[in-house]
Amino acid sequence: MLPTLLVIALLGCGDKSPAPEDSASTTTSTALQATATASPNIRTVVFVNWTHAGEGESWVEYGLDGDLSLSTPRQASSGTDEVVLLGLKATYTYSWRAVTELSDGTQLKSAVSTLDVGAPPSDLVPFSLAQSASGAQMADGYVMLSQIQGSGDSFVVILDGDADVVWYWPAAAGTMVVTSRPSRDGQSVLFAEYDIEQVEDVGVVRRISLDGRTTTETRTLQAHHDFYEREDGTLAWLSFELNDDLMLTSDVVLESPEGSNGSTPPTAVYSWCNNYPVTPWYICEHTDVWPSDPSYGEWTHTNSLMADASGDHYFIMSKFHDNLLKIRRDTGGIVWQMNGAYSDFTLDDGAPTWNGIGTSSLWSHGHMSQIWDGGMVVFNNGYHYPNETSAAVELAYDETNMTVTKVWEYREPQSKFTPLMGDIRKIGNNYLIAWSSLGRIDEISADQQVLWQAELGLGAVSGRIHFVHDIYNLSPPQ
Numbered sequence: 001m002l003p004t005l006l007v008i009a010l011l012g013c014g015d016k017s018p019a020p021e022d023s024a025s026t027t028t029s030t031a032l033q034a035t036a037t038a039s040p041n042i043r044t045v046v047f048v049n050w051t052h053a054g055e056g057e058s059w060v061e062y063g064l065d066g067d068l069s070l071s072t073p074r075q076a077s078s079g080t081d082e083v084v085l086l087g088l089k090a091t092y093t094y095s096w097r098a099v100t101e102l103s104d105g106t107q108l109k110s111a112v113s114t115l116d117v118g119a120p121p122s123d124l125v126p127f128s129l130a131q132s133a134s135g136a137q138m139a140d141g142y143v144m145l146s147q148i149q150g151s152g153d154s155f156v157v158i159l160d161g162d163a164d165v166v167w168y169w170p171a172a173a174g175t176m177v178v179t180s181r182p183s184r185d186g187q188s189v190l191f192a193e194y195d196i197e198q199v200e201d202v203g204v205v206r207r208i209s210l211d212g213r214t215t216t217e218t219r220t221l222q223a224h225h226d227f228y229e230r231e232d233g234t235l236a237w238l239s240f241e242l243n244d245d246l247m248l249t250s251d252v253v254l255e256s257p258e259g260s261n262g263s264t265p266p267t268a269v270y271s272w273c274n275n276y277p278v279t280p281w282y283i284c285e286h287t288d289v290w291p292s293d294p295s296y297g298e299w300t301h302t303n304s305l306m307a308d309a310s311g312d313h314y315f316i317m318s319k320f321h322d323n324l325l326k327i328r329r330d331t332g333g334i335v336w337q338m339n340g341a342y343s344d345f346t347l348d349d350g351a352p353t354w355n356g357i358g359t360s361s362l363w364s365h366g367h368m369s370q371i372w373d374g375g376m377v378v379f380n381n382g383y384h385y386p387n388e389t390s391a392a393v394e395l396a397y398d399e400t401n402m403t404v405t406k407v408w409e410y411r412e413p414q415s416k417f418t419p420l421m422g423d424i425r426k427i428g429n430n431y432l433i434a435w436s437s438l439g440r441i442d443e444i445s446a447d448q449q450v451l452w453q454a455e456l457g458l459g460a461v462s463g464r465i466h467f468v469h470d471i472y473n474l475s476p477p478q
Contacts (some may be wrong), residue, residue: 032110034098036085041212043118044166046085050110053079054102060085062096068112073472084211087142087471088117089164120165125149125457129163130440136451137427138443142166142468143454145434145441146177146191150459156180156191156208158468163454166471169208178421178463179226182474183207189474192220192227192237198291205235207258210474219262221254226305226464228314233258236269236314238302240292243273246280249290251302253314253327269314270325270332272300277334278342283320284357284384286365304368319365322354324376338397338404339363345397345404353404358384362395362406367422369464374398375407377431379422388417392424392433392444410444423464434462441465 203223323340365383443452
């Protein structure tokens with residue numbers, strides 16, 4: 001348990017003459033006594049507590065270097081308040097004061113005081129801001145990501161526009177976090193843990209409230225790579241599926257109510273072995289061995305799971321197939337396939353999108369997290385191309401004419417290649433790109449300018465990313 005950061009001394013009361021009934025002005029009184037206490041779980045989260053007489057609204061004003069321009073959301077108050085401070089930079093000193101506005105317009109305030117924000121765990125590899133230019137949305141925003149470190153430790157981290165850590169949570173020992181997501185209600189962080197060696201079945205999805213006080217665990221059998229939170233209270237995830245007849249492993253989309261402990265079998269929505277209408281075939285050298293059991297080959301390596309706005313369809317990407325499937329949730333039937341062998345889409349001129357490994361016009365062994373009606377962004381890892389270079393691309397697709405067009409591409413400027421993960425998010429007209437093992441996150445404008453860049457410490461790898469507008473109400477998943 002961390003010690004209390006600061007206790008405000010008793011403060012004298014000022015005049016509280018009521019304002020005239022026809023006046024919009026307020027009268028203030030420095031009559032509050034408040035305490036600020038760090039969360040025992042997240043040192044960048046602070047709880048401010050005070051009491052007062054009467055009903056009204058309460059909040060905390062705070063900032064760096066004596067500035068009080070930041071404010072928590074107002075919350076209804078009936079006399080006892082606890083306000084959570086979020087978005088505080090680790091190791092910085094903040095000024096703050098508690099405020100209550102009573103129903104008659106009287107404002108009660110504490111004196112301005114300071115608090116020292118604690119440091120994150122020493123084994124969290126630090127980040128640094130390399131660039132921030134005009135037009136960067138990250139200048140006033142946040143990015144949530146998973147960080148996998150050379151030591152094997154994983155963290156879920158939220159960075160602010162200065163690349164300072166403002167929220168974090170460590171994964172369980174021996175596990176790896178690839179995907180984290182803002183919760184639908186904006187008040188929690190969800191993330192999936194898997195065995196870092198991909199041998200033991202220890203998959204879980206954890207929900208951590210932003211204040212760090214509430215945690216929920218859902219057992220996700222044979223889980224890997226990605227998951228999705230549904231509006232109906234269930235979680236969907238990618239799970240390994242073994243075919244003993246063919247001695248291969250593939251993937252299945254499973255669902256269970258959040259909080260399930262795994263004792264009740266999950267619902268299978270889609271199975272590559274049962275629902276894909278083609279007999280498994282050798283794709284490339286990556287399918288030779290499944291890391292969890294070398295006696296099995298790995299056929300599909302599905303790495304991305306998304307849903308449409310209605311929730312009636314899932315989208316899944318197979319890394320080895322170079323394809324994206326749109327799947328009916330109710331039947332597991334395939335609506336269409338984009339890219340790879342047997343693609344239903346062509347380019348605008350009627351040419352195929354894919355003629356074999358290393359020939360795709362769209363992506364080769366990619367990853368993705370964001371799709372919308374008529375468009376998507378894909379991190380193209382770039383395997384098997386003559387000059388392997390990773391890139392971020394935006395695609396527009398037409399489900400009536402079954403065509404797909406590359407509308408934007410940003411190739412790694414030094415022609416570097418990352419063989420694992422990578423992610424991209426479109427934010428307004430800009431693009432936020434996590435370069436995985438290349439050790440940085442970039443915000444790129446539509447005209448290819450680097451607007452913002454954060455660098456990860458030596459040996460750290462970034463997982464999937466989410467842009468966050470408001471630290472007090474995380475942006476809903478897309």
